[in-house]
Amino acid sequence: xxxxxxxQTNLLQLLKHSDCDCEERAEVLKNKDFLAKKSQWIFGGDGxxxxxxxxxxxxVLASKKDINIMVFDTEVYSNTGGxxxxxxxxxxxxxxxxxGKETKKKDLAGMAMTYGYVYVAQIAMGADxxxxxxxxxxxxxxxxxxxxxxxxxxxxxxxKKGMGKAQTEEKLAVECGYWNNFRYNxxxxxxxxxxxxxxxxxxxxxxxxxxxVRYNALKRAKRRSGYYSYSNTMLVLxx
Numbered sequence: 001x002x003x004x005x006x007x008q009t010n011l012l013q014l015l016k017h018s019d020c021d022c023e024e025r026a027e028v029l030k031n032k033d034f035l036a037k038k039s040q041w042i043f044g045g046d047g048x049x050x051x052x053x054x055x056x057x058x059x060v061l062a063s064k065k066d067i068n069i070m071v072f073d074t075e076v077y078s079n080t081g082g083x084x085x086x087x088x089x090x091x092x093x094x095x096x097x098x099x100g101k102e103t104k105k106k107d108l109a110g111m112a113m114t115y116g117y118v119y120v121a122q123i124a125m126g127a128d129x130x131x132x133x134x135x136x137x138x139x140x141x142x143x144x145x146x147x148x149x150x151x152x153x154x155x156x157x158x159x160k161k162g163m164g165k166a167q168t169e170e171k172l173a174v175e176c177g178y179w180n181n182f183r184y185n186x187x188x189x190x191x192x193x194x195x196x197x198x199x200x201x202x203x204x205x206x207x208x209x210x211x212x213v214r215y216n217a218l219k220r221a222k223r224r225s226g227y228y229s230y231s232n233t234m235l236v237l238x239x
Contacts, residue, residue, distance in 0.1 A: 008036040015045030039140060040067045047077040049149075050106050054086075058111075061118050062147045068139050068146045074154035075105070076214075082156035092214045094156070100151035100218050112147045113184050119146035120184040126180055127151075131196045135183050142187055151179045158213025172211070176204035 004101055012032055015025055028035075042060070049057050049071040060067060075081040076094050084097035086106040112118045119142040121135035132150075139146035151173060153159060153166040161168065173179040177200025184193045209215040 004035045008032070009155060010034065010092075034096055042067065042069045044069070044071060045078060046073040046075060047079075049086045050087040050108055051077075051085045054108075057147075061062050061112055061115060061147060064117055064144055066143055066145070069148070070136075071108070071147070071149045072152040073149050074152045074156070076154060076156050078154045078156055082154075091218065093217050096213065107117050109147070109149055109184075115142055117186050118184075119144065119186065121146075121148045121178060122151070122182055123148060124151040124170040126167030127174035127179075128196060131181050131183075138185055140185065142185065142188070150194075155192075156214070158217070160211050160213070167212075171202065175201055176208045177202065178205065178208055202207055 012029070012035075014158075015029055018025060044053065049069070057069060060069065073087055075085075075087045075089060078084050082094050084092070084094040084101050087108075088094055088097065088101045089105045090103065091100045109120050109122055112120045119139050121139060123132040123135050123194065125132040135148055139148050151170055153163070153169045155163055157169075159165065159169055170179070174181055174197050176199075179197075182194060183196060183197040186192055188194075212220070
């Protein structure tokens with residue numbers, strides 16, 4: 001993309017200083033904004049990407065067109081009050097899942113990777129800033145569809161530290177294995193898949209869940225069904 005921008009600049013400089021009064025020169029200068037390759041990005045939340053807009057997302061990824069999708073994954077319908085969605089993990093409380101969600105989270109990244117020609121990455125900026133920048137740069141450079149899923153702490157999570165510690169919460173999520181950072185680049189030489197997260201610290205997993213009301217509420221309520229879901233979160237998400 002930088003090469004096309006440089007070529008655009010050089011061509012425009014030559015045309016501007018040219019003595020030619022031909023119609024072609026005027027036409028090129030008139031449409032100069034179309035000379036360089038445009039960066040195409042689609043931004044959306046998990047409710048859209050995993051759930052109500054998944055058909056459109058899948059259609060774009062399957063098209064093999066050079067377009068990038070960034071998903072801000074809050075694992076819940078944030079803008080409409082915190083309803084459970086297909087991005088919500090097992091055991092998390094939300095509207096329509098007061099006793100803890102009983103089904104697993106949809107594996108959007110895994111589904112996209114099955115195409116074989118889609119660049120896919122999961123990122124968490126608070127855990128690894130360099131990996132975040134690298135994934136976005138690789139997605140932009142990849143000559144085909146890309147999907148970047150970013151972990152996004154949300155007020156509906158009930159983070160006990162407060163939303164001012166969202167970056168810290170991302171770091172803890174990756175350290176304990178709740179969230180994984182990785183990149184799948186079909187254009188890479190050798191290994192296409194790169195797991196960027198370090199080996200998780202299992203002892204911190206329970207502390208992470210206890211630090212968010214969406215999980216801790218079940219334990220505090222001491223409901224049999226809720227506690228089962230809460231305990232099940234550990235089994236389903238960890239193993």
